[in-house]
Amino acid sequence: xxxxxxxxxxxxxxxxxxxxxxxxxxxxxxxxxxxxxxxxxxxxxxxxxxxxxxxxxxxxxxxxxxxxxxxxxxxxxxxxxxxxxxxxxxxxxxxxxxxxxxxxxxxxxxxxxxxxxxxxxxxxxxxxxxxxxxxxxxxxxxxxxxxxxxxxxxxxxxxxxxxxxxxxxxxxxxxxxxxxxxxxxxxxxxxxxxxxxxxxxxxxxxxxxxxxxxxxxxxxxxxxxxxxxxxxxxxxxxxxxxxxxxxxxxx
Amino acid sequence: xxxxxxxxxxxxxxxxxxxxxxxxxxxxxxxxxxxxxxxxxxxxxxxxxxxxxxxxxxxxxxxxxxxxxxxxxxxxxxxxxxxxxxxxxxxxxxxxxxxxxxxxxxxxxxxxxxxxxxxxxxxxxxxxxxxxxxxxxxxxxxxxxxxxxxxxxxxxxxxxxxxxxxxxxxxxxxxxxxxxxxxxxxxxxxxxx
Numbered sequence: 001x002x003x004x005x006x007x008x009x010x011x012x013x014x015x016x017x018x019x020x021x022x023x024x025x026x027x028x029x030x031x032x033x034x035x036x037x038x039x040x041x042x043x044x045x046x047x048x049x050x051x052x053x054x055x056x057x058x059x060x061x062x063x064x065x066x067x068x069x070x071x072x073x074x075x076x077x078x079x080x081x082x083x084x085x086x087x088x089x090x091x092x093x094x095x096x097x098x099x100x101x102x103x104x105x106x107x108x109x110x111x112x113x114x115x116x117x118x119x120x121x122x123x124x125x126x127x128x129x130x131x132x133x134x135x136x137x138x139x140x141x142x143x144x145x146x147x148x149x150x151x152x153x154x155x156x157x158x159x160x161x162x163x164x165x166x167x168x169x170x171x172x173x174x175x176x177x178x179x180x181x182x183x184x185x186x187x188x189x190x191x192x193x194x195x196x197x198x199x200x201x202x203x204x205x206x207x208x209x210x211x212x213x214x215x216x217x218x219x220x221x222x223x224x225x226x227x228x229x230x231x232x233x234x235x236x237x238x239x240x241x242x243x244x245x246x247x248x249x250x251x
Numbered sequence: 252x253x254x255x256x257x258x259x260x261x262x263x264x265x266x267x268x269x270x271x272x273x274x275x276x277x278x279x280x281x282x283x284x285x286x287x288x289x290x291x292x293x294x295x296x297x298x299x300x301x302x303x304x305x306x307x308x309x310x311x312x313x314x315x316x317x318x319x320x321x322x323x324x325x326x327x328x329x330x331x332x333x334x335x336x337x338x339x340x341x342x343x344x345x346x347x348x349x350x351x352x353x354x355x356x357x358x359x360x361x362x363x364x365x366x367x368x369x370x371x372x373x374x375x376x377x378x379x380x381x382x383x384x385x386x387x388x389x390x391x392x393x394x395x396x397x398x399x400x401x402x403x404x405x406x407x408x409x410x411x412x413x414x415x416x417x418x419x420x421x422x423x424x425x426x427x428x429x430x431x432x433x434x435x436x437x438x439x440x441x442x443x444x
Binding site for chain 1: 253256257258259261262263264265266267268269270273274280283284286288289292293320324327328330331332338339340342385386387388390391392393396418419422423426428429431
């Protein structure tokens with residue numbers, strides 16, 4: 001039970017998440033995204049085992065962003081119809097505006113929880129392999145992305161190395177934040193130049209070992225479709241329909 | 252589409268996607284904190300940053316698809332890093348990449364001067380705005396506020412992505428590491444570059 005989300009085929013999960021998101025985007029009542037957010041939370045509580053502390057940490061910036069949406073929609077909202085429910089500092093807030101504001105903020109929360117669910121229960125390498133095997137992504141692209149992914153830790157080390165090397169030679173750390181953004185080019189250019197060289201070397205190595213990038217029928221690590229995927233697609237569909245119709249009904 | 256691509260060009264795109272995936276992530280966090288203070292406007296002026304990889308890759312590789320694929324890859328890499336925006340980011344990447352790609356396709360993939368690069372930045376801005384209008388529900392906001400958001404985003408796309416992208420591409424060319432890519436080969440002959 002608690003492995004269901006983890007065992008789902010990554011491509012199927014990706015499609016389910018995308019379809020849910022595009023459907024929710026059509027709804028402007030506050031209930032649909034709220035219902036959806038709560039259901040996704042319940043789904044994750046019952047069908048996955050994740051690090052909830054980390055989850056909260058990731059959710060925090062989105063909650064802050066949702067709050068930003070809430071107050072800007074109240075201040076800059078389009079509808080001025082409806083009855084005024086409260087006013088503050090010369091801004092009259094009508095019930096319609098308030099509903100819109102809540103709807104947009106809950107939407108941010110719903111999308112974030114959905115995205116986090118995907119990120120926390122999906123193995124990145126399996127996701128790419130599944131994209132190649134189920135959705136016929138070109139192997140050239142799939143393995144290209146995986147090369148990039150493997151280089152990630154190397155890039156992180158290189159980033160600190162370049163910074164330390166520059167500091168040794170007397171480059172000072174800028175104090176103002178916008179100056180720090182502009183001075184990023186000093187690190188960015190050497191990193192990109194290094195990336196170009198790494199790309200050439202690894203592409204050469206891959207070709208030397210017989211990688212052609214042609215589509216194939218057999219894979220070393222097959223990613224399969226199973227009964228879990230049918231079951232979970234059904235669960236996602238039920239959640240989606242419940243939130244859509246429940247939202248309309250509650251409104 | 253990928254038949255004419257060399258493997259090293261694909262891998263180059265992927266590694267650039269990694270570098271910019273990290274850069275993008277840093278800016279997402281910065282923008283999220285800003286967004287709490289000044290609302291959705293916070294994202295607008297820095298939106299150009301998120302278009303830059305497609306413009307740099309197209310400027311270097313100069314093959315149909317370079318803008319679209321690199322932006323999508325950068326989004327995919329961001330998702331692989333385990334960033335919280337998750338799979339919906341891939342969709343955003345696809346849309347932004349298509350916007351830049353459309354600008355290059357309009358010019359027939361022949362010219363890569365600063366105007367075309369800025370146009371590509373604007374293309375990304377327009378496409379991503381239409382997508383954002385739908386997904387983030389801008390329809391619920393005041394039209395004049397939406398117009399302001401749109402203007403800032405287009406300017407950001409043209410300046411940060413277009414001019415910034417050309418600047419980084421040229422700086423990279425000057426390091427000499429781009430020999431063997433289209434940018435170095437056509438630099439002498441192409442008067443528009």
